[in-house]
Amino acid sequence: MTTHTKRLTRRVLPALAVVGAxxxxxxxxxxxxxxxxxxxxxxxxxAWWGSDERQRITEEAIAKFxxxxxGIKIQPEYSTFDAYYDQLTTQVASNDxxxxxxxxxxxxxxLARGGxxxxxxxxxxTDDLNQELLESGAIDGVQYGIPTGANAFxxxxxxxxxxxxxxxxxxxxxxxWEDYMELSAELTDTTDSGLYGTQISNNDAFLKxxxxxxxEAFYGEGELAVSEETVTDWFAYQLEQIDEGATPDGPRSVxxxxxxxxxxxxxxxxxxxxxWTNQLGTLTAGSGEEVELLRxxxxxxxxxxxxxxQPTMFWTVSGNSAKQEAAGKLxxxxxxxxxxxxxxxxxxxxxxxxxxxDSIRDGLPEADVKxxxxxxxxxxxxxxxxxxxxxxxxxxxxxxxxxxxxVYFERMTPQEAAAAFITEANSVLS
Amino acid sequence: MTDIQERPPQxxxxxxxxxxxxxxxxxxGREHTLQIRKRRRKEALIAHLFLAPWFVGLIAIxxxxxxxxxxxxxxxxxxxxxxxxxxxxxxxxxxxxDPRFLKALSNTTIYVxxxxxxxxxxxxxxxxxxxxxxxxLPIYRSIYYLPSLLGSSVAxxxxxxxxxxxxxxxxxxxxxFGYEGTSWVGDPSTALGTLVVLNVWTFGSPMVIFLAGLxxxxxxxxEAASIDGAGKMRQFWSITLPLLTPIIFxxxxxxxxGAFQSFTQAYVVSGGNGSPADSTLFYTMYVYQKxxxxxxxxxxxxxxxxxxxxxxxxxxxxxxxSKYWVFYSDK
Numbered sequence: 204m205t206t207h208t209k210r211l212t213r214r215v216l217p218a219l220a221v222v223g224a225x226x227x228x229x230x231x232x233x234x235x236x237x238x239x240x241x242x243x244x245x246x247x248x249x250a251w252w253g254s255d256e257r258q259r260i261t262e263e264a265i266a267k268f269x270x271x272x273x274g275i276k277i278q279p280e281y282s283t284f285d286a287y288y289d290q291l292t293t294q295v296a297s298n299d300x301x302x303x304x305x306x307x308x309x310x311x312x313x314l315a316r317g318g319x320x321x322x323x324x325x326x327x328x329t330d331d332l333n334q335e336l337l338e339s340g341a342i343d344g345v346q347y348g349i350p351t352g353a354n355a356f357x358x359x360x361x362x363x364x365x366x367x368x369x370x371x372x373x374x375x376x377x378x379x380w381e382d383y384m385e386l387s388a389e390l391t392d393t394t395d396s397g398l399y400g401t402q403i404s405n406n407d408a409f410l411k412x413x414x415x416x417x418x419e420a421f422y423g424e425g426e427l428a429v430s431e432e433t434v435t436d437w438f439a440y441q442l443e444q445i446d447e448g449a450t451p452d453g454p455r456s457v458x459x460x461x462x463x464x465x466x467x468x469x470x471x472x473x474x475x476x477x478x479w480t481n482q483l484g485t486l487t488a489g490s491g492e493e494v495e496l497l498r499x500x501x502x503x504x505x506x507x508x509x510x511x512x513q514p515t516m517f518w519t520v521s522g523n524s525a526k527q528e529a530a531g532k533l534x535x536x537x538x539x540x541x542x543x544x545x546x547x548x549x550x551x552x553x554x555x556x557x558x559x560x561d562s563i564r565d566g567l568p569e570a571d572v573k574x575x576x577x578x579x580x581x582x583x584x585x586x587x588x589x590x591x592x593x594x595x596x597x598x599x600x601x602x603x604x605x606x607x608x609x610v611y612f613e614r615m616t617p618q619e620a621a622a623a624f625i626t627e628a629n630s631v632l633s
Numbered sequence: 634m635t636d637i638q639e640r641p642p643q644x645x646x647x648x649x650x651x652x653x654x655x656x657x658x659x660x661x662g663r664e665h666t667l668q669i670r671k672r673r674r675k676e677a678l679i680a681h682l683f684l685a686p687w688f689v690g691l692i693a694i695x696x697x698x699x700x701x702x703x704x705x706x707x708x709x710x711x712x713x714x715x716x717x718x719x720x721x722x723x724x725x726x727x728x729x730x731d732p733r734f735l736k737a738l739s740n741t742t743i744y745v746x747x748x749x750x751x752x753x754x755x756x757x758x759x760x761x762x763x764x765x766x767x768x769x770l771p772i773y774r775s776i777y778y779l780p781s782l783l784g785s786s787v788a789x790x791x792x793x794x795x796x797x798x799x800x801x802x803x804x805x806x807x808x809x810f811g812y813e814g815t816s817w818v819g820d821p822s823t824a825l826g827t828l829v830v831l832n833v834w835t836f837g838s839p840m841v842i843f844l845a846g847l848x849x850x851x852x853x854x855x856e857a858a859s860i861d862g863a864g865k866m867r868q869f870w871s872i873t874l875p876l877l878t879p880i881i882f883x884x885x886x887x888x889x890x891g892a893f894q895s896f897t898q899a900y901v902v903s904g905g906n907g908s909p910a911d912s913t914l915f916y917t918m919y920v921y922q923k924x925x926x927x928x929x930x931x932x933x934x935x936x937x938x939x940x941x942x943x944x945x946x947x948x949x950x951x952x953x954x955s956k957y958w959v960f961y962s963d964k
Contacts, residue, residue, distance in 0.1 A: 313713060453909075460908075608910035612909065
């Protein structure tokens with residue numbers, strides 16, 4: 204027993220010491236690089252979400268920035284979209300927010316009103332930016348966010364599937380919701396089994412356009428402005444699409460979800476779908492076929508097409524940051540510098556700085572050229588970009604999805620779902 | 634538990650007992666005691682050193698946040714907005730004004746009540762088969778244990794989504810029988826079922842414990858029983874099962890607690906929102922949604938504490954009930 208203990212001591216204690224040391228370093232490791240100011244340099248923490256491709260090009264642009272601005276070092280903190288806000292809000296709550304971070308319009312209002320962000324007036328040059336879009340980043344007259352670029356929500360059509368079915372692309376200047384449904388059902392019928400005319404979209408942008416065509420706004424002050432009747436009709440339209448065979452059946456539709464890479468158009472198993480224009484590249488690359496942009500259908504008596512340009516996301520600067528000047532410089536570089544524009548293209552939406560756009564126009568990939576032409580095309584018809592949304596708007600997509608599913612599986616009628624959706628949404632919004 | 638691990642029972646009788654064997658009283662003995670004491674102290678020190686990393690973790694990573702969350706559960710702590718003390722408001726809202734809370738609670742309860750007994754039955758059945766001295770037992774044991782290691786991982790949940798998807802393996806299999814299924818994870822009436830199956834599939838860890846338990850039953854009991862003419866079934870009901878009850882109890886307690894807390898599978902299979910139509914909204918997932926999507930950390934904390942209470946009460950009831958069905962052979 205004694206020798207055993209000795210052996211134990213000799214062998215185990217160093218091991219324990221190592222474990223202990225590791226535990227301690229793990230505890231202390233969290234804030235490494237927090238200020239990291241070696242030799243007077245400023246280190247900026249920059250956070251965004253997105254794909255590997257976005258990470259690659261953003262880092263490339265950042266490297267350019269570091270080259271031009273000696274003394275400023277950038278420390279990227281990227282993650283997937285799913286994990287992004289978890290991390291960001293936790294950091295915000297513990298006063299450890301990144302100096303520069305990206306947010307979408309759905310969360311901008313909430314975070315800005317929570318006093319999380321800095322006023323960017325004077326920190327970022329905005330003269331060449333699209334002023335209408337810029338307005339989206341202002342709340343109560345304070346410029347909290349600078350749009351990274353613009354997007355429109357539109358129908359995308361896989362030309363190969365149309366061709367194989369022997370059906371022509373529709374005339375998107377005049378088509379109605381009825382046409383869209385009939386065409387989709389016809390495509391499902393004429394093509395092989397396993398191919399569908401379209402897929403369900405629960406995107407709130409779809410409902411926003413649907414409502415705008417009836418002269419209704421989606422959001423009001425801290426609540427929904429859309430009427431129960433419109434939401435009822437929208438849910439009913441979704442259900443009818445399933446019933447008519449325009450889309451896959453309910454369970455399949457749920458499984459397909461909103462993922463762009465695995466969508467029907469991207470996998471050549473569907474003819475149409477609705478997405479943001481900056482997703483055209485992904486759809487084209489996924490399918491390997493020509494994908495065309497089409498206007499959203501409308502109602503016969505609609506007052507407007509309802510389509511709108513929306514900032515894809517915003518760059519914002521932390522209100523707590525001690526390095527706001529350097530942070531502003533970085534944001535300025537990302538939105539105003541032609542070199543940055545050339546590197547990042549339309550990944551975060553088409554650049555909204557006119558001179559950047561002009562300088563990169565020729566070098567854009569084909570999908571971007573198409574998006575740009577499309578946005579030019581519809582520019583006379585689009586509504587004004589939305590202003591910052593009420594707090595809690597980030598939860599609306601999940602609510603829409605949930606109540607849509609209640610409708611697909613006939614657990615609720617469209618009317619019941621619409622009433623419940625509006626009640627719950629208004630309790631969430633502020 | 635302990636009584637089983639300390640067996641086989643013969644051990645006590647055979648152990649030599651030198652300490653009591655005619656040692657002269659007096660100085661030598663006392664010196665010896667001192668030495669023992671010294672050694673004991675040293676051993677205690679080592680033991681504490683061993684515990685130290687865990688202890689640091691317990692205080693820094695578990696206890697402090699735990700107490701903080703108890704406090705926060707009485708506030709409307711919001712990650713971004715101002716917040717303050719609200720007393721029992723969160724708890725009241727939960728049970729009176731939040732249908733999704735009740736939905737999450739009922740989903741989780743169904744999941745636990747269906748999957749845990751199935752999983753244990755499966756584990757026991759396989760343990761019984763493997764205990765028959767199958768050749769290559771360690772290999773089988775490892776293979777069957779594998780799902781337990783993987784079961785709560787993201788990769789398996791993604792795989793599950795594929796297997797039970799519209800064009801998945803499961804429908805392929807059903808296709809042989811002429812049945813054409815749609816998406817099992819996309820249908821609210823079957824999505825929870827796929828998660829139950831996933832949990833049952835991870836029967837490995839209770840199985841390994843059952844196997845260890847079976848090994849502890851003295852073969853002499855079976856010999857005596859077969860001499861008395863008892864058949865295999867009779868032996869199972871009268872010897873194996875009663876002697877295994879402590880193990881069954883142990884597994885039951887562990888799996889119940891684990892199942893109530895399960896999160897990853899449902900999160901991944903449903904795409905993070907309890908879809909379709911909240912049919913896979915687990916309790917922990919709702920806590921997560923409240924905390925990280927709605928930023929209502931106070932409410933989420935209160936929900937977490939309700940779960941702690943549920944599990945504590947359930948475990949206490951379990952222990953009380955155990956008096957009536959768990960058999961400890963040394964009592």
